Amino acid sequence: MNKILKYVIFDIVQNKIVLLYTFFLLVLSLSIFSLENNSAKGLLSLLNIVLIIVPLICIIFSTIYIYNSAEFIELLVSQPVKRKTIWLSIFSGLSISLSLAFFVGVCIPVLIYHADTTGMMMMATGLFLTVVFVSIAMLAAGITRDKAKGIGLAILFWLYFSLIFDALVLFFLFQFQDYPLEKVMVFLSFLNPIDLARIQILLQMDISALMGYTGAVFREFFGTYTGIIISFIGLICWIIVPLLISLSIFKRKDL
Secondary structure (H helix, E strand, O other): OHHHHHHHHHHHHOOHHHHHHHHHHHHHHHHHHHHOOOHHHHHHHHHHHHHHHHHHHHHHHHHHHHHHOHHHHHHHHOOOOOHHHHHHHHHHHHHHHHHHHHHHHHHHHHHHHOOOHHHHHHHHHHHHHHHHHHHHHHHHHHHOOOHHHHHHHHHHHHHHHHHHHHHHHHHHHHHOOOOOOHHHHHHHHOOOHHHHHHHHHHHHOOOHHHHHHHHHHHHHHHOOHHHHHHHHHHHHHHHHHHHHHHHHHHHHOOO
């Protein structure tokens, strides 16, 4: 597994797209903090990049990489190597490489300008989202052998988690506005990894006061150490579950 992992990491780190992605994040992060007099405002401006752009790049790049590595994967399958080892090595290589790119592009500027609890939370959730959407990309690539369909499915997953899910939740709230749904909202937030990350960062920024009673409920649950641990357990589940499903598909797949 170590040899495959080293090869995948070395191959991805040299990829021009990953280098451009790292440079883009670094320049954007430094520019945001430089333009803002208050580093807290800079962190808030960086929030949309972490919640929208990072998952998009991670899921699309990972999906394309898996399809472009089809011949390499077929070669490995023909060798006396377990399919589980191959799949987990590719996942680990993608996760480590893209996490390294995020660390250089976002975490280093955050450590320079805003190395407090809020900054650490943004770094942690950004790294978790990176791995989560690599896992979801593995699932998208495992479902279909057609590259165009796989990439389309990956984009659909990203659209669902970043836009469609929130629209459905708002529609649900509008339809049942006469009922107390605050606790239901806590449960629904676990169905979307981006929402989990967003809530944790906003609570650390103390913007939950602008969210009314729902924000108070979120703070009561997610603002405690137990709530923070449970939310990160939720993110870990979002890594493990899609990965296990994709691994199960890959084991049965006829290459």
